[in-house]
Amino acid sequence: MHMKPATAKISSVALKHNIREIKRKAPNSKIIAIVKANAYGHGVVFVSSAIEQMVDCFGVARLEEALSLRSNGITKPILLLEGFFSEKDLPIIAVNNIQTIVHNREQLTALQRAEVPNQIKVWVKVDTGMHRLGVSLEQTDEFYRLLQDCPNVDKNIGFVSHFSRADELDCGYTEKQLADFLRVTQDKQGERSIAASGGILFWQESHLDWIRPGIIMYGISPNNTPSKEYGLIPVMTLTSSLIAVRDHKKGEPVGYGGRWVSEKDTKIGVIAIGYGDGYPRDMPSGTPVYVNGRRVPIVGKVSMDMLTVDLGADSQDQVGDEVILWGKELPIEEIAQIGGVLSYELITKLTPRVLTEYID
Numbered sequence: 274m275h276m277k278p279a280t281a282k283i284s285s286v287a288l289k290h291n292i293r294e295i296k297r298k299a300p301n302s303k304i305i306a307i308v309k310a311n312a313y314g315h316g317v318v319f320v321s322s323a324i325e326q327m328v329d330c331f332g333v334a335r336l337e338e339a340l341s342l343r344s345n346g347i348t349k350p351i352l353l354l355e356g357f358f359s360e361k362d363l364p365i366i367a368v369n370n371i372q373t374i375v376h377n378r379e380q381l382t383a384l385q386r387a388e389v390p391n392q393i394k395v396w397v398k399v400d401t402g403m404h405r406l407g408v409s410l411e412q413t414d415e416f417y418r419l420l421q422d423c424p425n426v427d428k429n430i431g432f433v434s435h436f437s438r439a440d441e442l443d444c445g446y447t448e449k450q451l452a453d454f455l456r457v458t459q460d461k462q463g464e465r466s467i468a469a470s471g472g473i474l475f476w477q478e479s480h481l482d483w484i485r486p487g488i489i490m491y492g493i494s495p496n497n498t499p500s501k502e503y504g505l506i507p508v509m510t511l512t513s514s515l516i517a518v519r520d521h522k523k524g525e526p527v528g529y530g531g532r533w534v535s536e537k538d539t540k541i542g543v544i545a546i547g548y549g550d551g552y553p554r555d556m557p558s559g560t561p562v563y564v565n566g567r568r569v570p571i572v573g574k575v576s577m578d579m580l581t582v583d584l585g586a587d588s589q590d591q592v593g594d595e596v597i598l599w600g601k602e603l604p605i606e607e608i609a610q611i612g613g614v615l616s617y618e619l620i621t622k623l624t625p626r627v628l629t630e631y632i633d
């Protein structure tokens with residue numbers, strides 16, 4: 274008897290395939306590989322080491338994430354996508370070859386005041402319409418000039434912006450964001466970057482000098498279309514196993530609240546994964562899981578450590594058999610859509626209890 278608990282199987286072959294596919298889609302752009310949030314739940318050290326030779330820079334959201342990459346031997350440049358959070362971070366950033374975005378006046382002032390051992394490479398974040406972070410179109414010139422005049426700043430200043438609706442193909446907003454970005458940066462030296470996954474897949478003209486792939490590196494679409502359509506392979510297969518197969522009588526309920534009641538005699542499979550592992554509690558009855566080559570529906574509420582499926586009366590499934598919650602066999606985009614969540618959330622909300630297995 275062997276029952277394996279919730280395990281995320283991570284494929285470096287799939288990861289490298291996706292990077293090659295991204296390079297094929299954007300052959301003239303350098304790559305900032307986005308590995309924030311533990312590489313979207315895939316394991317930041319494994320992912321970064323596996324692809325370091327294929328990419329030009331890494332992107333993270335927190336200084337701690339950048340320093341963890343450095344202490345694990347990553348030497349390529351690292352970009353702080355939200356910039357630094359404290360003036361005290363600047364000397365650390367400088368000596369660790371970390372680059373920073375500058376998106377507000379407080380960061381600019383801190384850079385002007387800081388004492389650092391060497392110049393820091395910065396990117397001006399331009400707000401072209403997301404209206405979350407960034408310098409306004411009108412202020413871009415002034416920020417650029419002030420940064421150029423700042424002795425702590427490397428004169429090779431870059432420009433970044435971010436699309437808010439890149440997955441909508443005909444709303445007109447992306448074209449406007451791109452045109453504004455090109456306009457305010459056109460007479461300046463620096464390299465430019467605006468495309469994340471949506472821009473890379475859907476807006477060829479937005480690729481520019483640097484692309485910033487996140488979710489598509491992991492073989493997942495930025496929208497609800499299964500990623501296979503874009504030539505990508507899911508890097509993660511989320512698995513667990515059957516820990517019980519039980520005869521179940523017609524008319525009997527399953528699980529908390531007894532909301533789902535079987536309309537026939539059947540076999541119920543109990544799978545060792547639940548919301549304590551990050552599988553959403555809200556997934557409705559009917560959501561598929563993949564067992565022994567077929568889909569079977571979740572029935573009853575997802576609990577903390579387990580969920581239940583209707584295996585069918587003729588099921589031959591055994592305790593210990595592997596179950597796939599999402600992966601190549603069962604697109605995560607489909608699961609996300611059923612749950613009314615984003616694929617991004619599903620992968621980043623897995624908890625530390627889920628084991629990680631690097632399969633190739």
Ligand SMILES: *Cc1c(COP(=O)(O)O)cnc(C)c1O
Nearest residue numbers: 307354469470485486487488495
């Ligand atoms: C997270 C992030 C990305 C990657 O986005 P995806 O949609 O996952 O490709 C790119 N740029 C910035 C600034 C980000 O914060």
